[in-house]
Amino acid sequence: MELVVKDTVIDFEDNYLNLNNFINKFNLNKYFIVTDSNVYKIYHNEISKWFKDSKVIVIDAGEENKNIDTVLYIINNLLKEGITRGDTIIAVGGGVVSDICGFVASILYRGIKHIMIPTTLLSMVDATIGGKCGVDHAERKNIIGSFYEPKGIYITPKFLETLPKEELESGLGEVVKYAFLDNNFKLLEEDNLINIIKESVLIKKYYVEADFKDTGLRMYLNFGHTFGHAIELKKGILHGQAVLEGIKMIFDLEADLGLDISREKALYEALLKKFDLAVKGYNYKDYIEDIFNDKKNFNGILNIVFIKDFKPYLYKTTKGELYDKIRNK
Ligand code: GLY
Numbered sequence: 001m002e003l004v005v006k007d008t009v010i011d012f013e014d015n016y017l018n019l020n021n022f023i024n025k026f027n028l029n030k031y032f033i034v035t036d037s038n039v040y041k042i043y044h045n046e047i048s049k050w051f052k053d054s055k056v057i058v059i060d061a062g063e064e065n066k067n068i069d070t071v072l073y074i075i076n077n078l079l080k081e082g083i084t085r086g087d088t089i090i091a092v093g094g095g096v097v098s099d100i101c102g103f104v105a106s107i108l109y110r111g112i113k114h115i116m117i118p119t120t121l122l123s124m125v126d127a128t129i130g131g132k133c134g135v136d137h138a139e140r141k142n143i144i145g146s147f148y149e150p151k152g153i154y155i156t157p158k159f160l161e162t163l164p165k166e167e168l169e170s171g172l173g174e175v176v177k178y179a180f181l182d183n184n185f186k187l188l189e190e191d192n193l194i195n196i197i198k199e200s201v202l203i204k205k206y207y208v209e210a211d212f213k214d215t216g217l218r219m220y221l222n223f224g225h226t227f228g229h230a231i232e233l234k235k236g237i238l239h240g241q242a243v244l245e246g247i248k249m250i251f252d253l254e255a256d257l258g259l260d261i262s263r264e265k266a267l268y269e270a271l272l273k274k275f276d277l278a279v280k281g282y283n284y285k286d287y288i289e290d291i292f293n294d295k296k297n298f299n300g301i302l303n304i305v306f307i308k309d310f311k312p313y314l315y316k317t318t319k320g321e322l323y324d325k326i327r328n329k
Contacts, residue, residue, distance in 0.1 A: 001198070004204045006212060010153045012198055019050055022154050023090070023115065030054075031088040031115075032078055032289050036061040039119050042162050044099065045093060049121070053092075055081045060192020066096045066135050068144060074104050088113040088151075092169075094120035095127030099142070102133025106148035115152045119159040122240050125178070125200040128153050130208035130218075141229065147213060155201075157193045163226060166238060173240025174277045177224050177247065178203045178309055179271055180307050181197045202308070220312040221303040226248060230290035231282055244277060249284035254306055256329040264307050285326065292319045 003010045005137055024032075033051050036062040040047065046057060057077045059070050059234050078089070091114060099117050116128040134145015160168060172209065178200045179187040190196050204221065211218040230244025247268060251255035254261045280310035292302055303314040317325075 003198070003201065005201065006109070006131070006149060006209055007259060008129075008131070008149045008151065008202060010076055011130075013154065013156045013158075014194065015069075015156055015158045016046065016050070016084055019154055019156075020115070022152065023050075026113070026115065026151055028088045028113070029086045029114075030084070031090050032057065032081060032083055033092060034059065034074055034097060034104075035088050035092040036065075036097050038095075039097070043092070043119075051097070058294075059100070059316045061096070063096055063136070066100055068135055068137060070100055070229070071104055071107075071135060074100065075108055078108065083108070083112075085109040085112060088115060090115045091150075092117045092119060094118065095123045097122050098300075099145075100135060101268070102131070102148055102150065103135060103145055105150075106133060106146040111148065113151050115154070116150045117154050120163055120167055121160055121197070122167070122174055123218070124155045124157075125171060125199050125203065126174045129201055129204045131212065132214070138146070139183070156196060157197065160301070164229040166241070169277055170240030172236035172277055173238075173244035174241070175179050175200050176268070176271045176277070177221075177243055179267065180223055180247070180310065181207070181220055181312055182312060188267070188274060195321075219252060219303060219314065220305055221289065223247065223307065223312055226250070226281070226291050226304050227284055227287050234276065234287075234290065235282075244272075245279050248279050249282060249287070252304065252327070253284050253304075254308070257327050259306070259308055264310065267310075288319065288322060296319065 001012045031054055033054050033056040036059050040058045057074055059065060089101050089105050091097050098118060101114055105112050118124045118128045129149045133148055134142045139142045165248035175196060179205055182203045186199050207218045207221050208262060224243040224247035227249040227280055228242040231245050232242035251261050300318050301316055303316055305312050308314045
């Protein structure tokens with residue numbers, strides 16, 4: 001099944017069998033593969049079978065390598081191998097690989113084509129969709145980046161068979177988030193993994209197409225991320241797990257502000273049960289200082305995504321106002 005998100009064609013398949021057909025559809029000139037050391041260790045045979053004569057550039061795996069040095073490493077290798085303006089980068093990997101490769105594609109020769117083959121659930125449902133790409137710098141996540149869409153994305157849950165359990169759970173954290181950004185309960189009802197991925201992508205499609213440059217509606221995709229980012233940084237846990245914790249913290253804050261979110265909490269519990277997920281349950285009050293240090297703080301005012309009556313909206317507050325309102329809670 002194919003779906004188009006803005007200018008990207010996304011193919012959902014049960015396995016790898018249609019990968020070459022999918023790539024051939026784009027009538028590419030020469031292409032260069034970029035992957036990371038973890039993916040290459042498991043899939044080097046497949047990669048050489050799928051992309052027979054193409055040069056493969058392998059970067060070190062891990063968020064700590066999502067930086068400008070890796071961008072330059074890739075560019076230097078691509079140039080050494082003779083990449084031209086008409087050529088294409090094919091990124092095979094998770095969110096780190098896709099974020100870096102999208103950024104490289106956006107700046108090399110002022111923009112060349114790229115195609116994504118996500119290998120983690122998180123990159124299938126989130127990182128590769130919608131053209132946000134970039135790298136971390138000066139202890140800030142995604143602070144150098146661009147909006148640049150891939151031509152195509154080939155999604156198959158076949159890759160998830162080799163994904164560590166905690167990475168799968170991290171991807172499901174983002175899926176839980178999507179369940180609150182849609183007006184129906186399809187994600188709760190759906191059991192088939194490929195359909196869960198498709199449904200998540202469809203929800204993200206709505207926000208990306210409505211607000212590609214992230215100045216309004218797309219901010220709702222940050223539901224759970226305000227406290228989530230703080231937890232991710234401080235506790236060193238995986239992104240989607242942090243989002244899952246972040247959603248619970250938002251519900252606790254909303255409840256302390258007197259909002260009735262009992263139905264939303266019930267959906268959250270049902271989703272945790274359905275996907276066999278667990279949260280530690282951090283106290284949001286311990287992270288208020290952190291969230292106001294985040295890059296999303298404009299002139300001391302923070303936009304926090306709240307959900308009420310299953311609809312997202314932005315709750316705007318300063319640190320002082322927030323402390324005042326929760327003082328006796
Ligand atoms: N991951 C959030 C966004 O793409 O806007």
